[in-house]
Structures are given as structure tokens and as C-alpha cells.
Amino acid sequence: MTANRAVTYQGPMKVMVENIDYPTFELRDGPGVNPANVGRKVPHGAILKVVTTNICGSDQHMVRGRTTAPEGLVLGHEITGEVVEVGPGVEFVKVGDLCSVPFNIACGRCKNCKEGKTGICLNVNPDRPGSAYGYVDMGGWVGGQADYVLVPYADWNLLVFPDKDQAMEKITDLTMLSDIFPTGFHGAYTAGTKTGSTVYVAGAGPVGLAAAVSAQLLGASAVLVADLNQDRLEQARRIGCETVDVSKGDPRDQIEQILGVPEVDCGVDAVGFEAHGHGKDSGTEAPATVLNSLMEVTAAGGALGIPGLYVTGDPGAGDEAAKIGSLSIRLGLGWAKSHSFTTGQCPVMKYHRGLMNAILADKVHIGDAVNATVIGLDDAPRGYADFDSGVAKKFVLDPHNSTGRVKAA
Structure with missing residues (x-):
């Protein structure tokens, strides 16, 4: 079994990198998982090797202890990754595709999704409309500040980059498309x-x-x-x-x-x-x-x-x-x-393809604008501490040094 490490919340101002289970096509019990979602089958999902995953201010709210997030919650909802396995219900996304993952988890089937309101999907979170990876009260979908992550409804959710080499050249811009x-x-x-x-x-x-x-x-x-x-x-x-x-x-x-x-x-x-x-x-x-x-x-x-x-x-x-x-x-x-x-969650899918095209056409350099700073997964605790201190940086975690740009926080 392939090893999988992840950044977890351990109480106010405490995060750590620890070993977690490798993803499967079933949502298992764990910190923050809604009991109604335990055992949920995900044949429509894909497993991604995480290329980049960003530290977000929304993560920081949890890490500061300002939410009801449980200890042990795997963090991270800003995910870009390479598909390494697809479930039997996936038709169009292929192994090897490099993709942006909207932080909203959406089924693509419900009334809200069909109206483009993917931030308030009705089918992925038993607590309330709307869901996200690694976030409190969002159904318990495991976060993406990890080596590998499961993405449900892959054909619907994943934005596949048209050219992998070009995407890797612009990865610190494209990683911002997830959120x-x-x-x-x-x-x-x-x-x-x-x-x-x-x-x-x-x-x-x-x-x-x-x-x-x-x-x-x-x-x-x-x-x-x-x-x-x-x-x-x-x-x-x-x-x-x-x-x-x-x-x-x-x-x-x-x-x-x-x-x-x-x-x-x-x-x-x-x-x-x-x-x-x-x-x-x-x-x-x-x-x-x-x-x-x-x-x-x-x-x-x-x-x-x-x-x-x-x-x-x-x-x-x-x-x-x-x-x-x-x-x-x-x-x-x-x-x-x-x-x-x-108000409310941004419906990422409404905008991300157009913004991707703007990035690929060199019309915008969002990574430079937010001072994207690539660090390794083991440096995540330091990245969280520095971000909390108010540094003018956007920390991008690269678990596998896929970018070749990993440096200390």
C-alpha cells in the first residue's frame, strides 16, 4: 500500500504532519466525517497524487481554534493534482491528467448544481447545502494537504489542464484556481x-x-x-x-x-x-x-x-x-x-475555466500577485505559523517536490 502523509489539526495553533490511510473509493470514518457519510461509495471518484495544495485563510480560522473543527481533521481544500487512479464510474477523466480541484464538492446532479450553484450542492453534505475538502461541518471529505487525495464526481469536478508541460510551467498561478x-x-x-x-x-x-x-x-x-x-x-x-x-x-x-x-x-x-x-x-x-x-x-x-x-x-x-x-x-x-x-462559498466552476485560460494566455500572473511561496509538506507547521503572523505570502505546499521549487518557509 502506498504511504500517505497529511497535515492535521491538533488543537488551537497546532498542526502536524502524520501518516493517514491511502484513499479508497469509499468515505471511511474519521475526524469530522458525518455519520451519514460513513461507508459512502465513490465509484465516480478519482485518486490524485497531489502536486500543489495551498494554505488558505479559511484553514487558518480552524487552526486558530475559531471553529468547531475536531482534532485530527485532515486540512486542505486548495488542491491541484495528477490522476493516478479512477473509479469504475469515471468516463472522461484519465490517469495522468493534471487537474485543478474546485474546493466546492459538488455532485453535478442536484437542482443547485444544474443551476451552477456548486457551492451549495444538496447531495454531498448531510449537515447543510455545500461541502469542501478538509473543512469543519462539510461532510468529512478528507483534506488535500496530503500526498494523495480522493475527489468524488471526478468527471464533473475536475478541471483538466490541456497541456501538462505548460501547466507545470505556470503551476504557481494555476494552483490558485482551486479557490x-x-x-x-x-x-x-x-x-x-x-x-x-x-x-x-x-x-x-x-x-x-x-x-x-x-x-x-x-x-x-x-x-x-x-x-x-x-x-x-x-x-x-x-x-x-x-x-x-x-x-x-x-x-x-x-x-x-x-x-x-x-x-x-x-x-x-x-x-x-x-x-x-x-x-x-x-x-x-x-x-x-x-x-x-x-x-x-x-x-x-x-x-x-x-x-x-x-x-x-x-x-x-x-x-x-x-x-x-x-x-x-x-x-x-x-x-x-x-x-x-x-455572500457564501464561491461557485468555483462558474469561473475557473475562464481564469485558467487567462493564466495560460499570460493575461494575469496571480501567483506573483499573492507572492506564492512553495514549501514542502513537512514545512506546513512553519508555514501556518508564518501565515498567522501576517506575512505577505501565499504558502503553496508541494508534497512530492513536483515543482522542483520547494524551499524552507
Whole structure:
């Protein structure tokens, strides 16, 4: 039996690399697996040798102990890999194909999937609509920060790259197709970004930078990226964005200095529930800050794209309401300004093929934009610690050194 190692959550701020079972075409019991999914047959699945798998801010929420994730959960939902085995129900995906794996697990058969709402598939998670690899309350599909991973409904879920050699040359760009590039694009797109738009992106982490790059692709005339972290703001400036340092106070003043008016056309929340206050309150967690601020700075009739994660269970929240995802949102302000809001998981399949084509045609270099940094699987604990410290990097795990680029975190 081929060995398989994986990154597992071991409690707040603790991850480790340990041996796990090699995948089979059946979902077995384990940490976080819904009892109703135990024994589920996956003849439509494929087993992938993981080429790259990224550390995501959503993973970091779990590792910080800010969710109800169980100890022992195998992490990782941003996966790119080579098919090494297919189940008897797979017709089109072949052994040897190099593929991007959408972080959404979708059946392709239910009403939502047929309408393109693959982030809320009805058939893969007994707890609620929507599922993902290696994530809390998502059905228990084993995560991909591992040597090998099982992908169900392979013909539907996998995006096969047309040329393996070309794909490997651009792998630090293409690895972002599993999540953050489509997620950032979804944020900018649902915020209504179009030619000439002014766009405010809250958060200069990898998703925020992906949203900023996406706004540029969509034709924005000005993209403003806000954060507290100076290194991340500098990374935003490197890719041609204006920046807003919210530690200095109300972002409207800085927006007006940049644009001549205190409002923008489009707002994107790439922060989520671990947001901090602005100005003198920047050292204090205030989970509704970004949403309320976006309503203030987005012009009447504008839209808010909200790819930032909000959860229904946050044991580390500062008050009882926030522990169940209940926040003090100024909905009256948004209503008065006729704002529209788009929330929830990005339906990756809606965007990933087009974004792949943009990468392959050299129209965008998302890996450079988010400062992709390739490390080995054994360096994952250090990568998590560095990412938590706020470094302006997107860590890409390469379990087999398939890229030849592995270096220390």
C-alpha cells in the first residue's frame, strides 16, 4: 500500500504532519466525517497524487481554534493534482491528467448544481447545502494537504489542464484556481465591477489581492485595498493598487484623498468574521466592522461582494451573539442605500475555466500577485505559523517536490 502523509489539526495553533490511510473509493470514518457519510461509495471518484495544495485563510480560522473543527481533521481544500487512479464510474477523466480541484464538492446532479450553484450542492453534505475538502461541518471529505487525495464526481469536478508541460510551467498561478482566484473574482464580479468602476477591497491577504487583480481584469479604473498590515499593503501597491491603512482611522477620509469623493462604486469584503476595528480600535476584534464600513463607503445603488468567511459557530468570539454568527450589522444603512449583497462559498466552476485560460494566455500572473511561496509538506507547521503572523505570502505546499521549487518557509 502506498504511504500517505497529511497535515492535521491538533488543537488551537497546532498542526502536524502524520501518516493517514491511502484513499479508497469509499468515505471511511474519521475526524469530522458525518455519520451519514460513513461507508459512502465513490465509484465516480478519482485518486490524485497531489502536486500543489495551498494554505488558505479559511484553514487558518480552524487552526486558530475559531471553529468547531475536531482534532485530527485532515486540512486542505486548495488542491491541484495528477490522476493516478479512477473509479469504475469515471468516463472522461484519465490517469495522468493534471487537474485543478474546485474546493466546492459538488455532485453535478442536484437542482443547485444544474443551476451552477456548486457551492451549495444538496447531495454531498448531510449537515447543510455545500461541502469542501478538509473543512469543519462539510461532510468529512478528507483534506488535500496530503500526498494523495480522493475527489468524488471526478468527471464533473475536475478541471483538466490541456497541456501538462505548460501547466507545470505556470503551476504557481494555476494552483490558485482551486479557490482564491475564483473566490476573489467572485467578490469583485458580484460587487458589480465593470469598465471604469472604482472598487474598495477590504483585506490585503491572498483573497483580497486576488479580488484586486480580478477587479483590474474586469476593467476597474481604480482599485483601493485596505488593511492594517503594512507588508500586505505594500504587496497591494506592487500590483498597482491604491492602499488604505485603516489603522489610521475612518477609511472614507483616505478614499476621498485618493478619488476626490469619499465613496466607491463597488465594495468587497475579503476579511470575514475575524475583522478588527479601525483607527484607535484597530487592536480590537470587531467582527461586523468590515461589513458596516463597506456600507458606509459604497455609493447608493452599489453592491457588496462578500467572499470573506462568516461562520455559524465561533467558540473564540468575544460575545455570545458572535459565537453563533449573530453580528451587529447596520442593515438599515444598506437598505437605505439600496445595496445588494452576495455572500457564501464561491461557485468555483462558474469561473475557473475562464481564469485558467487567462493564466495560460499570460493575461494575469496571480501567483506573483499573492507572492506564492512553495514549501514542502513537512514545512506546513512553519508555514501556518508564518501565515498567522501576517506575512505577505501565499504558502503553496508541494508534497512530492513536483515543482522542483520547494524551499524552507
